[in-house]
Amino acid sequence: xxxxxxxxxxxxxxxxxxxxxxxxxxxxxxxxxxxxxxxxxxxxxxxxxxxxxxxxxxxxxxxxxxxxxxxxxxxxxxxxxxxxxxxxxxxxxxxxxxxxxxxxxxxxxxxxxxxxxxxxxxxxxxxxxxxxxxxxxxxxxxxxxxxxxxxxxxxxxxxxxxxxxxxxxxxxxxxxxxxxxxxxxxx
Amino acid sequence: xxxxxxxxxxxxxxxxxxxxxxxxxxxxxxxxxxxxxxxxxxxxxxxxxxxxxxxxxxxxxxxxxxxxxxxxxxxxxxxxxxxxxxxxxxxxxxxxxxxxxxxxxxxxxxxxxxxxxxxxxxxxxxxxxxxxxxxxxxxxxxxxxxxxxxxxxxxxxxxxxxxxxxxxxxxxxxxxxxxxxxxxxxxxxxxxxxxxxxxxxxxxxxxxxxxxxxxxxxxxxxxxxxxxxxxxxxxxxxxxxxxxxxxxxxxxxxxxxxxxxxxxxxxxxxxxxxxxxxxxxxxxxxxxxxxxxxxxxxxxxxxxxxxxxxxxxxxxxxxxxxxxxxxxxxxxxxxxxxxxxxxxxxxxxxxxxxxxxxxxxxxxxxxxxxxxxxxxxxx
Numbered sequence: 001x002x003x004x005x006x007x008x009x010x011x012x013x014x015x016x017x018x019x020x021x022x023x024x025x026x027x028x029x030x031x032x033x034x035x036x037x038x039x040x041x042x043x044x045x046x047x048x049x050x051x052x053x054x055x056x057x058x059x060x061x062x063x064x065x066x067x068x069x070x071x072x073x074x075x076x077x078x079x080x081x082x083x084x085x086x087x088x089x090x091x092x093x094x095x096x097x098x099x100x101x102x103x104x105x106x107x108x109x110x111x112x113x114x115x116x117x118x119x120x121x122x123x124x125x126x127x128x129x130x131x132x133x134x135x136x137x138x139x140x141x142x143x144x145x146x147x148x149x150x151x152x153x154x155x156x157x158x159x160x161x162x163x164x165x166x167x168x169x170x171x172x173x174x175x176x177x178x179x180x181x182x183x184x185x186x187x
Numbered sequence: 188x189x190x191x192x193x194x195x196x197x198x199x200x201x202x203x204x205x206x207x208x209x210x211x212x213x214x215x216x217x218x219x220x221x222x223x224x225x226x227x228x229x230x231x232x233x234x235x236x237x238x239x240x241x242x243x244x245x246x247x248x249x250x251x252x253x254x255x256x257x258x259x260x261x262x263x264x265x266x267x268x269x270x271x272x273x274x275x276x277x278x279x280x281x282x283x284x285x286x287x288x289x290x291x292x293x294x295x296x297x298x299x300x301x302x303x304x305x306x307x308x309x310x311x312x313x314x315x316x317x318x319x320x321x322x323x324x325x326x327x328x329x330x331x332x333x334x335x336x337x338x339x340x341x342x343x344x345x346x347x348x349x350x351x352x353x354x355x356x357x358x359x360x361x362x363x364x365x366x367x368x369x370x371x372x373x374x375x376x377x378x379x380x381x382x383x384x385x386x387x388x389x390x391x392x393x394x395x396x397x398x399x400x401x402x403x404x405x406x407x408x409x410x411x412x413x414x415x416x417x418x419x420x421x422x423x424x425x426x427x428x429x430x431x432x433x434x435x436x437x438x439x440x441x442x443x444x445x446x447x448x449x450x451x452x453x454x455x456x457x458x459x460x461x462x463x464x465x466x467x468x469x470x471x472x473x474x475x476x477x478x479x480x481x482x483x484x485x486x487x488x489x490x491x492x493x494x495x496x497x498x499x500x501x502x503x504x505x506x507x508x509x510x511x512x513x514x515x516x517x518x519x520x521x522x523x524x525x526x527x528x529x530x531x532x533x534x535x536x537x538x539x540x541x542x543x544x545x546x547x548x549x550x551x552x553x554x555x556x557x558x559x560x561x562x563x564x565x566x
Contacts, residue, residue, distance in 0.1 A: 021196070021367060024196055024367055025196045028190075028194060028196045028368075028369040029189070029190035029194050029195065029196055029369075030190060032190075032191070032194075034369055035196065035367075035368075035369055036366060036367065036368050036369075037196070037366070037367040037368075038362065038365065038366050038367075039365060040306065040307070041306055061368075062477050062478070062480045062481045062484075062556075063477050063478045063480075063481045063555070063556050064362065064366055064368075064477055064553075065553050065555070067555060067557075
């Protein structure tokens, strides 16, 4: 399998580093692939730029960072504007249209999905938007198996929140598989 | 979250904790600082579970003092910090070196000087690890390039500290400390653990904490075991009491430095790839060795005869091995996340026989394979 590079970007507090850990864990622990996860963030615990990167490969992973992501998830306009130019030609962009107005490059696979709104509608809170995003990302790209991502989510989220997070994950998968008019517009 | 075959996704800082516990760590004192905080956080939870003690001290100076005290009381002791804290610990690291107190200091390097860039990687503390504390003193320091190597080198740090009765430094960096990777940890029974040599005589029968007898490393009793001995940061004689005798003072300083020097070959860990017949040899370590490894592959695919030397032991600097592994090269490239530190040791190792080119990067972003590849082409 080739090396797949994934970048998850947004603001501190959106749970993107946790999403990166869950995705890497799904690949490494449950799918048996190699995975490396790194992050960069500011000194703030909320606000400020936050970025998690995941590399999934059948081979050994030497350089652990992502320069040209195959898959880019953006959950803030700032992150979109900063990283959209890095997307590998033909790569996949997933934009949370609750926060972002995307300007996708020519040839990209684009998923414009109101991830934060879906989180609110599904769970009553915006805080599960990271898990909704993981569901959408996995459904859109198949970078890890459905079984692996479910197990990884269940193992990492706080006790007592497994059910609600699996609901959020599933909602993210569904919106990619069966986009409702005006919300999950894959083109 | 342990998968089939014991596979786990683990952070470098977490692997450091697991390695320390496997090696027998029972005391940690520290003052949390990014990017080392996870080490303190995890040990606060784990140490009480194994009957050990965790103390968050009022600052880094006190933390290092507590580590020295705990070790003298017989426990395997460690602290973890980053650049600003590493600066503050230097005085007591010197005390531990002179008083021959085994302990482990983890420095997860970030951009400095001063408060610098708390969340961004650098390799700027390499010379501080060697010469941060004043006066002639021995230094042992290792630097890992992966999460699984962080586990094994942390064990090595403790074993060397215990055997040599000396502080040992693990130089991590923000990339390796925070990176999560797939690892399979060895079962506890597969981990080799070394414990300090204890006195052969019972309490009250002529034990001297600074008399090495036939060897060069004196046994170390634990305070509380009934032995009476004196520990000081002043130059001391074999009884442990201060001395101004020039011969005793010179003997002591030479002995504590030579005990490391004499074991240089055994302390040296170094890896190489494709160096035989290479025109350009890249000498790298820690996080920078990862893009360097890729850059060397890129160079070979482009028809450039390039090789890689990876330093795992930084101090004592493996000068003979670096000289041997680069002997056939026309050029040596040393990429580092600083403005030039190990490059000077490499230059000294090859003693002007081969031109050495430095590639430095500061500002807090890991060097890319492309940057190193371009430099390989350029030299």
